[in-house]
Amino acid sequence: MSDLPRWAQEDVWRKVAIWVTAGMFVVLIILTFDSVAVITAGSERVPAYSVINQRIYYRMDRERGFQAPVIGEEAPLFGTVLTEEEAAKMVSHGKLTVQAKNCINCHTLLGNGAYYAPDLTKSWLDPAWGNEAVRESMMVKFLMDPESNARGYGTNRKMPNLDITEEEARAVVAFLKWMSSIDTTGFPAGFPAIAQEGDR
Amino acid sequence: MNSIAIGTFSMTRLSGGQQLAIKYFAVAMVLFVAQCLFGLFAGLQYVMPEFGYNWLDFSVNRMVHINAMVVWMLYGFIGSVYWLVEEEAGTELVGLKLANLAFWVLTLAVTLVVLVYLFVQTGAGEIETIWFINEGREYIEAPRWADIGIVACVLVFFYNIAATFNKGSWSGISGVLVLDLVALAGLYLAGMFYTANISMDQYWWWWVIHLWVEATWEVLVGCIMAWGLMKTLGARRVVVTTWLYIEVALMFGSGILGLGHHYFWIGTPEYWLTIGGFFSALEPIPLVAMVVHAVYDSGVHKFRNANHPALAWLIAHAFGNFFGAGVWGFMHTLPQINLYTHGTQWTSSHGHLAFFGAYATIIIAVIYLAIQKARGDVHMGAGLATGWRWKWSFTLLNVGVVGMTMALLISGYEQSFVERALEGSSWSGYFAAQSTHWYMQGMYWREVWGVVTIVGLIILLWDLVTICADEKRASPVLNKATATA
Numbered sequence: 001m002s003d004l005p006r007w008a009q010e011d012v013w014r015k016v017a018i019w020v021t022a023g024m025f026v027v028l029i030i031l032t033f034d035s036v037a038v039i040t041a042g043s044e045r046v047p048a049y050s051v052i053n054q055r056i057y058y059r060m061d062r063e064r065g066f067q068a069p070v071i072g073e074e075a076p077l078f079g080t081v082l083t084e085e086e087a088a089k090m091v092s093h094g095k096l097t098v099q100a101k102n103c104i105n106c107h108t109l110l111g112n113g114a115y116y117a118p119d120l121t122k123s124w125l126d127p128a129w130g131n132e133a134v135r136e137s138m139m140v141k142f143l144m145d146p147e148s149n150a151r152g153y154g155t156n157r158k159m160p161n162l163d164i165t166e167e168e169a170r171a172v173v174a175f176l177k178w179m180s181s182i183d184t185t186g187f188p189a190g191f192p193a194i195a196q197e198g199d200r
Numbered sequence: 201m202n203s204i205a206i207g208t209f210s211m212t213r214l215s216g217g218q219q220l221a222i223k224y225f226a227v228a229m230v231l232f233v234a235q236c237l238f239g240l241f242a243g244l245q246y247v248m249p250e251f252g253y254n255w256l257d258f259s260v261n262r263m264v265h266i267n268a269m270v271v272w273m274l275y276g277f278i279g280s281v282y283w284l285v286e287e288e289a290g291t292e293l294v295g296l297k298l299a300n301l302a303f304w305v306l307t308l309a310v311t312l313v314v315l316v317y318l319f320v321q322t323g324a325g326e327i328e329t330i331w332f333i334n335e336g337r338e339y340i341e342a343p344r345w346a347d348i349g350i351v352a353c354v355l356v357f358f359y360n361i362a363a364t365f366n367k368g369s370w371s372g373i374s375g376v377l378v379l380d381l382v383a384l385a386g387l388y389l390a391g392m393f394y395t396a397n398i399s400m401d402q403y404w405w406w407w408v409i410h411l412w413v414e415a416t417w418e419v420l421v422g423c424i425m426a427w428g429l430m431k432t433l434g435a436r437r438v439v440v441t442t443w444l445y446i447e448v449a450l451m452f453g454s455g456i457l458g459l460g461h462h463y464f465w466i467g468t469p470e471y472w473l474t475i476g477g478f479f480s481a482l483e484p485i486p487l488v489a490m491v492v493h494a495v496y497d498s499g500v501h502k503f504r505n506a507n508h509p510a511l512a513w514l515i516a517h518a519f520g521n522f523f524g525a526g527v528w529g530f531m532h533t534l535p536q537i538n539l540y541t542h543g544t545q546w547t548s549s550h551g552h553l554a555f556f557g558a559y560a561t562i563i564i565a566v567i568y569l570a571i572q573k574a575r576g577d578v579h580m581g582a583g584l585a586t587g588w589r590w591k592w593s594f595t596l597l598n599v600g601v602v603g604m605t606m607a608l609l610i611s612g613y614e615q616s617f618v619e620r621a622l623e624g625s626s627w628s629g630y631f632a633a634q635s636t637h638w639y640m641q642g643m644y645w646r647e648v649w650g651v652v653t654i655v656g657l658i659i660l661l662w663d664l665v666t667i668c669a670d671e672k673r674a675s676p677v678l679n680k681a682t683a684t685a
């Protein structure tokens with residue numbers, strides 16, 4: 001063994017493996033502490049749940065070079081201003097519904113999931129809902145009965161009925177509205193957001 | 201040692217751990233069939249959306265497809281480790297009864313979970329659904345009760361492996377293996393909590409998914425490969441062990457921070473664009489090292505080996521890993537391109553070639569090694585009476601998956617251009633891409649190659665149960681050095 005050069009010795013490589021692994025893991029832990037703070041709801045990039053009380057835009061940020069969410073004036077969801085706790089409860093109910101109905105095995109959320117249906121990251125801002133005045137009720141209607149409200153754009157593909165109750169549908173809309181406020185570093189790029197009051 | 205004729209399949213030729221391994225392999229192959237069947241259903245829905253609408257929806261088919269995959273691969277890995285542990289440790293498994301119990305408990309749990317997926321499918325938007333029906337998070341959909349069961353069974357597995365090495369003897373390979381299993385099991389815990397915060401959810405979800413497939417699974421198959429090269433070629437232990445350490449250093453050195461390629465667009469800080477882009481771009485390096493290692497060793501031993509199908513699948517593993525993970529992964533890993541390919545059929549193209557190329561292949565190789573032994577160290581080299589079967593199944597499976605990969609890549613290009621780049625990923629933009637000619641061509645061809653794949657799989661299963669049944673020759677003894685080392 002010892003006649004081998006150092007770079008070919010088993011022992012040397014064992015130590016290299018251990019130190020490299022440990023080193024990388026420590027760096028990951030440090031970055032994780034930082035990242036978790038940044039993505040906790042209520043931080044700059046991931047707003048508090050009560051953001052659903054306000055209007056959300058997706059505007060070009062000249063300095064950063066891509067679109068980013070902008071939080072506007074008050075525009076309560078379903079016409080009711082919620083406290084932070086109420087908002088958190090509603091968004092959480094929406095998220096639970098998203099998990100319970102397995103939305104992610106057809107759709108992508110933040111770009112992750114399945115590719116059978118549109119990305120939901122900015123669904124709240126989708127121009128296909130028509131205009132601000134009807135959006136909320138259209139979304140609830142669609143989620144409760146996607147079959148009769150199908151678009152499909154010339155394909156036969158439809159979302160199935162998932163037995164979503166009205167309360168669940170409203171909660172899902174709250175979740176989608178909140179999700180659209182997350183700063184996703186410009187993904188999706190070039191998204192043509194719905195026209196809203198206060199647009200410029 | 202025993203009087204059963206060469207060529208007859210007999211469990212009595214095997215140690216306790218090896219008999220258990222055979223059970224794990226059997227369930228793995230059943231699930232592999234289920235995986236492909238439900239994959240075909242899901243793929244069919246792209247070209248025939250009426251199929252299964254409102255009773256066997258895409259989401260259900262896809263969930264069964266990818267869950268069956270994760271579970272059969274874990275079964276394959278557990279089986280492989282049980283297969284080699286006693287030989288490697290030089291002693292008997294410490295807790296065979298418990299290990300058998302864990303196998304049946306796990307298999308029962310998996311069966312229940314699948315039945316609930318198929319017949320209950322979804323639940324109300326309450327925490328109970330996550331506990332008892334479906335967690336609704338890709339790849340780790342298993343409800344919480346099953347998560348806990350899985351962890352318990354994995355602990356039994358882990359105890360058995362570590363304690364057996366402890367009773368017998370440790371080696372370089374077993375040291376890496378056991379430490380890697382600790383990490384693999386520990387990571388699963390990162391996926392076992394609920395949060396409303398989708399950014400936080402995906403942050404930890406990727407710890408499970410990425411740090412499994414691009415770190416711990418990769419090292420686990422590195423261990424199996426090291427052992428497999430000694431078995432099939434008679435490669436020297438010191439050589440494979442040194443290579444294993446090099447691979448661990450390179451794989452963990454790039455793959456741990458390579459995790460950042462999933463933190464570009466989920467709300468996480470922008471430094472991940474640099475860190476994730478840089479380190480994930482290095483990830484192909486260990487995969488190149490693995491190819492070099494496998495091919496070089498085969499060359500050194502002039503491809504003289506004791507098990508032709510197993511060696512063929514090991515070589516397929518080395519190349520599949522390199523192309524599926526290394527090349528296909530690299531193609532979309534820089535943030536500048538990932539902005540447009542993220543969440544499109546590109547991802548699916550990569551996912552198929554990587555999972556098949558890196559993991560399905562090596563498990564199949566180990567199963568061939570296992571069968572050779574169960575048939576009394578029978579000759580499994582050139583000139584088998586039914587040799588066409590393993591060659592055809594090998595060819596059809598590889599060609600089928602590569603065909604699907606190419607079809608998905610073309611659809612992926614089209615989708616990236618039309619939906620992501622031109623239309624800004626809106627609802628109508630999504631369907632604009634779905635309706636293009638080239639995109640739909642890809643969807644049809646994926647289904648065609650999918651059928652090729654499943655034909656290959658059926659021949660594989662046929663071969664696995666019949667290979668060498670009428671073979672009377674014994675396998676030649678390879679390099680003496682490994683037999684004793």
Ligand code: HEM
Nearest residue numbers: 113413480483525529530532533542543547551554555558
């Ligand atoms: C055997 C190893 C690997 C396997 C099994 C694998 C598998 C996968 C799968 C299944 C996905 C999709 C996850 C989802 O459903 O969202 C994925 C995503 C991804 N993989 Fe891999 N991968 C491997 C190695 C690599 C390597 C080495 C690289 C880079 C060099 C890479 C780069 C990526 C990227 C960038 C994504 C994200 C795609 C997106 O943005 O949609 N992968 N991988």
Ligand code: HEM
Nearest residue numbers: 114115116236239240242243547548551552555556650653
């Ligand atoms: C038998 C033929 C197969 C067919 C028809 C098929 C079809 C599909 C379909 C339709 C999806 C859903 C993709 C989407 O969301 O649009 C999928 C996902 C997936 N399949 Fe397959 N599949 C097959 C075989 C396999 C095999 C052999 C493997 C690996 C061993 C595999 C691994 C995967 C993975 C990892 C995903 C998730 C991809 C992602 O999220 O990006 N499939 N498959």
Ligand SMILES: [Fe+2]
Nearest residue numbers: 410414459461
């Ligand atoms: Fe990754």
